[in-house]
Amino acid sequence: MNQIDAPSAAPSDLPPALERYFERSRIALALSEMNEDVPLCLVNHAFLDLTGYETQDVLGRNCRFLQGDDSDAADKAELSKFIHDDLRDSGRFHILNYRKDGSRFHNLVFMSRLRDEEGVTRYILASQFDMSPVLDRARLDANDATLARNISDIDKIAKEYGLAMISSAQLIADSITLIARLSVPRT
Structure with missing residues (x-):
C-alpha cells in the first residue's frame, strides 16, 4: 500500500x-x-x-x-x-x-x-x-474480576432478602463478558 x-x-x-x-x-x-x-x-x-x-x-x-x-x-x-x-x-x-x-x-x-x-x-x-490489543485484554480481565466481585456482593444481598434473581445476573454478566471478549481483536 x-x-x-x-x-x-x-x-x-x-x-x-x-x-x-x-x-x-x-x-x-x-x-x-x-x-x-x-x-x-x-x-x-x-x-x-x-x-x-x-x-x-x-x-x-x-x-x-x-x-x-x-x-x-x-x-x-x-x-x-x-x-x-x-x-x-x-x-x-x-x-x-x-x-x-x-x-x-x-x-x-x-x-x-x-x-x-x-x-x-x-x-x-x-x-x-x-500494544492496544494486549492492554485491552488486560482491562477485560480486570473488568471480569470486578464484575465477579460485584456478582458476589449481589448474591449476598439477594440471599439476605430471599431474592432468587442471582442466576439471571450471572447469566447477564457471563454474556457481557463473552461479547466483550469476542469483540477484542486477537493478535
Whole structure:
C-alpha cells in the first residue's frame, strides 16, 4: 500500500543493507537523524501502516507529531531524556500515540543508538509495537474480576432478602463478558 521514498530520501551514508532491512521488515521501524530536532529520515511500510501516514507526511519531522493531548507527560519526558542522554545505548518506552485518523494506540517503542566509528550517535533506530490489543485484554480481565466481585456482593444481598434473581445476573454478566471478549481483536 504505502511506499518508502526513493533512496534519495534517506541519508546518503546509510548502509544499503540497513535500507533493505527496513524494506523487508514487518516490524514498524523508523530512523531519526541525531541533529537539531531528531527528524525522521527513513520509515518502512509497517510504520506507515501502523500510523496511517504517508512517507511524505513524516520524513523531516520529529516523531512527537504522533503524540496528543492524552499522551502522558512523564512518558514523553522519558523519551526525551533518552534522546538527550548519549550514555544510554538503548531503551524501551510506552507512549500513547495517535494515528493520522485520530485513533489512539498504545505504542511500545524500542530505541537504539547507531554510532559512527568515533562513537558519535548518528541515528536513533526505533521499532514500534501496537500494544492496544494486549492492554485491552488486560482491562477485560480486570473488568471480569470486578464484575465477579460485584456478582458476589449481589448474591449476598439477594440471599439476605430471599431474592432468587442471582442466576439471571450471572447469566447477564457471563454474556457481557463473552461479547466483550469476542469483540477484542486477537493478535
